[in-house]
Amino acid sequence: MDLIRQSAARDLRVDFFRGLALWWIYTDHIPGDVLADVSLRNFAMCDATEVFVLLAGYGAGLSYGMRLGRQGYISTAADVLKRAWTLYIAHIFLFMLFSAQVTYSATLLNRINYLEESRLDILGDDPYRSILEALLLRFQPSLLNILPLYVALMVFLAATIWLLRWPRVLFGLSFCLYMLVRFTSLNLTAWSEEGWFFDPFAWQFLFIIGVLLACAPPRMPSRKSLFDGLALITVLTGMAVILVIEPDPHLLEQVTVSPLRYLVIEDKTGLYPFRLLSILALTWLCVRCIRFDQPWLRSRWAAPLVLLGQNSLPVFCGGIVLGFVARIGLEYDDRALMQVGINLFGALGMVGLGALAAWYRTKGKPGGPRSAPATSPALLPVNVRADTG
Amino acid sequence: MKWLALSIVILALTAQAPARADVVSDECEMPADLVTPSAPLTHVADALAGSGKVEILAIGSGSTVGETGGSTGPAYTYRTPEASFPFRMLDALRQMRPSAQFNLTVKGGRNMTADAMYSTLVQELAGHHYDLLLWQTGTVEAVRGARPQTLREVLEQGVDAAAKADADVVLIDPQFSRFLRANTDMNPYEMVLEQIAGMPNVSLFRRFELTQTWVSSGRIDLERVGRDERDKTIALLNTCLGHALARYVLAGAEAH
Numbered sequence: 133m134d135l136i137r138q139s140a141a142r143d144l145r146v147d148f149f150r151g152l153a154l155w156w157i158y159t160d161h162i163p164g165d166v167l168a169d170v171s172l173r174n175f176a177m178c179d180a181t182e183v184f185v186l187l188a189g190y191g192a193g194l195s196y197g198m199r200l201g202r203q204g205y206i207s208t209a210a211d212v213l214k215r216a217w218t219l220y221i222a223h224i225f226l227f228m229l230f231s232a233q234v235t236y237s238a239t240l241l242n243r244i245n246y247l248e249e250s251r252l253d254i255l256g257d258d259p260y261r262s263i264l265e266a267l268l269l270r271f272q273p274s275l276l277n278i279l280p281l282y283v284a285l286m287v288f289l290a291a292t293i294w295l296l297r298w299p300r301v302l303f304g305l306s307f308c309l310y311m312l313v314r315f316t317s318l319n320l321t322a323w324s325e326e327g328w329f330f331d332p333f334a335w336q337f338l339f340i341i342g343v344l345l346a347c348a349p350p351r352m353p354s355r356k357s358l359f360d361g362l363a364l365i366t367v368l369t370g371m372a373v374i375l376v377i378e379p380d381p382h383l384l385e386q387v388t389v390s391p392l393r394y395l396v397i398e399d400k401t402g403l404y405p406f407r408l409l410s411i412l413a414l415t416w417l418c419v420r421c422i423r424f425d426q427p428w429l430r431s432r433w434a435a436p437l438v439l440l441g442q443n444s445l446p447v448f449c450g451g452i453v454l455g456f457v458a459r460i461g462l463e464y465d466d467r468a469l470m471q472v473g474i475n476l477f478g479a480l481g482m483v484g485l486g487a488l489a490a491w492y493r494t495k496g497k498p499g500g501p502r503s504a505p506a507t508s509p510a511l512l513p514v515n516v517r518a519d520t521g
Numbered sequence: 522m523k524w525l526a527l528s529i530v531i532l533a534l535t536a537q538a539p540a541r542a543d544v545v546s547d548e549c550e551m552p553a554d555l556v557t558p559s560a561p562l563t564h565v566a567d568a569l570a571g572s573g574k575v576e577i578l579a580i581g582s583g584s585t586v587g588e589t590g591g592s593t594g595p596a597y598t599y600r601t602p603e604a605s606f607p608f609r610m611l612d613a614l615r616q617m618r619p620s621a622q623f624n625l626t627v628k629g630g631r632n633m634t635a636d637a638m639y640s641t642l643v644q645e646l647a648g649h650h651y652d653l654l655l656w657q658t659g660t661v662e663a664v665r666g667a668r669p670q671t672l673r674e675v676l677e678q679g680v681d682a683a684a685k686a687d688a689d690v691v692l693i694d695p696q697f698s699r700f701l702r703a704n705t706d707m708n709p710y711e712m713v714l715e716q717i718a719g720m721p722n723v724s725l726f727r728r729f730e731l732t733q734t735w736v737s738s739g740r741i742d743l744e745r746v747g748r749d750e751r752d753k754t755i756a757l758l759n760t761c762l763g764h765a766l767a768r769y770v771l772a773g774a775e776a777h
Binding site: 242 | 634667704708
């Protein structure tokens, strides 16, 4: 039985990078994991979150964009909301699991700092209210703020998917909303006064870009080299900021008025424009450098990450729980053997979860690759089977 | 910050005496540039040269006020300000300058952003003269993903208020922890603090860098210390930070 969904038209680059983003989310959130020092955020002015959201939008665009023509708006929007509901339920379950795991560990190991760091201390301060606020997604402990964003983005998509008939209008509206956030700090309110950690009104822009890349991909521009140059400059500038300026912020003191300041002072909450530009530049370079039909994407070496990417929801949730166990392991001993151990543990656990989810999806169905629709001449292939991973 | 807060709790529970100052020189490595302010503390210097009486206001979140909280209700919520690093600094200042009189007022609270502290700060500055304002902030903002621009604006306002009240300002950045480094994006907030520290009569006590030095050397590493050694390490961290801050303040006064 083939656990990996693939066809001649399926863009495994998307699955591969989605899987890589999930792996980075795992390593990046474990304090002291040596692999966190070599993840995307160490070299670019964006991190796994941007990759995850862009590709989530792309996946949603593939899944629901084509249905719009067949099923109409109401039915498609209902499907999108159903998916949002699945994500919501997964989030609430993860909230319970993570809360139990962290609070029990904190008291057992005499590490009250776990509670404050994960913001679960609020659960003890005001238990009745916090349950309600968690259900309303207004109480988001650390690490549990990506799925609420995903839920909000799917609801946003349900409300705006009819605009896919006019992609430029959707893009324009999405951009205006993003700019509104940049100028007004518009955000959904959270329980503890400040807004959501990931402002959905800002991040929807990246998500919608992903949707549009799938549903209404722009033609490749004729002057590709110009875009190559711009993308390269963006990525290299980001690298310079990360590798030169941030380790030695005193450099900024030498220049009182500097455009560099605007590159450095960035906020993740409101998707700072340079973060957005960085992920778009990286996407462009990936599309240009990695061909759709690269054989290595179908090799056994790429298979684990492709599998993760195709089963992102259970893998993401599992990664959070496994990551906390790994953290405790590293606090016990952070030498080489344990470093290898916790990363193997995470890799095997996440791939195992991905394989299990894939097995459940495929069991009872006839094997073999699905029939392959024609490939698209567009930037990214569009005639791909719906992705609900 | 949370580690400091926790230290206060455990200190109170075990009624241990805080680590002695003479331990500090052995255990806490203090690179000279981290205990020397970038700008002289002129108001502190004037107070020492004049009346010999220095009024200090420390405002900050959990680690400053000595508050920590837990998930199991009030039994795990502690308030033991006497063990927090500003009080350890006070002890060190009195040891280093026995002839001078240092008074300390501590304000703020757990999980407070700089924005939330601002009204208290203005009220305090209006009601009492302080020669030195210690403003510890940035951690709560980073954990919550607050806008760096908001932090910058409120710090600017607070610094202006302190300038009008003839007080030097020492900003104190977050304490190093692997968790913070892994799970929050600290750079924007550190940059804001750096920029504000460029204003007149403002300097930055680089707690992040200093505590990272101690973690790197393995001497004070709360995230790796065994359960049995934890209480002692927390007490040492408080004392070392207080001692470093005292040296920083006096170096700033002497530079004038």
